[in-house]
Amino acid sequence: MKKTFYSNGKLLITGEYLVLDGAKAFALPTKFGQNLIIEESEGHIIHWKSFDSDGSIWFEDYIQFSSIIRKERFDDAKNITNTLIEILHEAFTMNPDLITKSKGYTIRTELTFPKSWGLGTSSTVINNIAQWLEIDAFELLKRSFGGSGYDIACAQNNSPILYQLVNEKPVVEKVNFKPDFQTKIYFVYLNKKQNSKAAIESYYGKHGNIENAITKINSITKAVIEANTLKEFGVALQNHEIELSTILELPTAKEALFPDFDGVIKSLGAWGGDFVMSISKENPTEYFKEKGFEIVISYNEMIL
Template sequence: MKKTFYSNGKLLITGEYVVLDSAIALALPTKMGQNLIVENGSDKKIVWKSYDFDGSIWFDDTILFSDITTKKSFENNSVKTTLVEILHESYKLNSDFITKSKGYIISTNLTFPKFWGLGTSSTLINNIASWLQIDAYTLLKNAFGGSGYDIACAQNDSAIIYQLVNEKPIIKPIHFNPTFKENIYFVYLNKKQNSKTAIANYRNKKGNIAKAILAINEITEALINTTELNEFAKQIEKHEVLLSEILEMQTVKEVLFPDFDGTIKSLGAWGGDFVMVVSRNNPIDYFVAKGYDVVVSYEKMIL
């Protein structure tokens, strides 16, 4: 019997890093995501194939049930090691999928390019959690850590307000449909960032951030409620300055696009993946001339 599961990708618009310390964040699920197809197999093993958005196979391997139960690592295969780790943590939460099965044939299919950083891991974790009927936030925490906002995006089909209160996720779906969304774009920087490394760097530098968190919360509230493009851009710039001070890093606009006529905001780990661009004029030519040819409109990106 074939079972199919699907999860949305994600973009964190406000609260990167500080969401780990209970800041109120705005997150948006994307129109692109990943599915998981599970069929019955044999021989106490999982035959696994992962497809990129263009149909190419980026992972193709066999995982023995014994690899999962013992949490075996594979020195020359980091993808397989990570997948086994996720499945091992899943096994600890619900062992039935190993103890009561003969085997599986599993495939995953991304609808965005794997390197875009829209949630290859989080969509996989949420799909596995749905399949095995375990809590996705617990699985994420045990396997990788992180705030969990990406799991909330995977599970929701609208914008969300996300906050960690006593390490528990509080999710509030909201209506977020800016009247000026034709002025919002997402540009891929082609620099994959390691989230674990970025979070560790933040932990080392953050100091006393209580005031900054209050300011970020106010910015999140303002962005949700404003109907003016200028006000939206102003709040985005305030957010960038605050995080720049906390992280002791220059903003992405200062580093890469100082001559750009508009506002640019980092999304997620600073220095990689996507940035959000707010511009009165279509900015595609500017970014292509700079060597950044993946420029996605709000309409095409956001669910």
């Protein structure tokens, strides 16, 4: 019997990095996501196959049940397999039925966005596995991949959210965010995927005392959500960029890449890769394409 599960991708609009320390983060689930399709098989083995959005296979392996139970680790050439085993091992400890009530599985994942976009390849897999095994996706993330969990919240919700860790527990609040100016918002792919784990490690190396910064970011996040005009929205996001630039000791995306852009550029998620958000009165697509950034997606095309 075939079982299919689906999870949404994500974009973090405010609170990047600081969400790890309890700041309120504003995040948007995307129209893009990932399917997980499971069929029973034999041999006490999982045949895992992952498909990119163009139908190509980007990962395939056979994983023994015994490797999952022992949390076996292979050399770095099988890094994706190692990560998958780690996730499946933790899932097994949370629900042993994964292995004790099966003879094997054929599993395929199907992205509806190009893997390089960084909209949540890992988080959507973790949430899909959690749905399948009826376990807590936030706990599975914590035990395996790590991170704040905002991406899991996006995977599970079909509307904008406010996300916060309170006493290390996720608190998710749905937000009514349908501004009149959403036609002025575009998302631009920076032609490279950022390594979230490495970015988080860099943040912890620099963040020092950030209590004051959290208070500022929470205030900015409130201003972003409650903005009534494009100008108010842009000013709030600009203030956010300045605050994070100071903490991370990095130039903003606008300073580094688009200093002549007539509008606001907001970094999203891990600075330095994946997407930025642009806010401008005119359609900026041609501007970005002339700069070599071909993938420009409107708010309505991207966001649920």
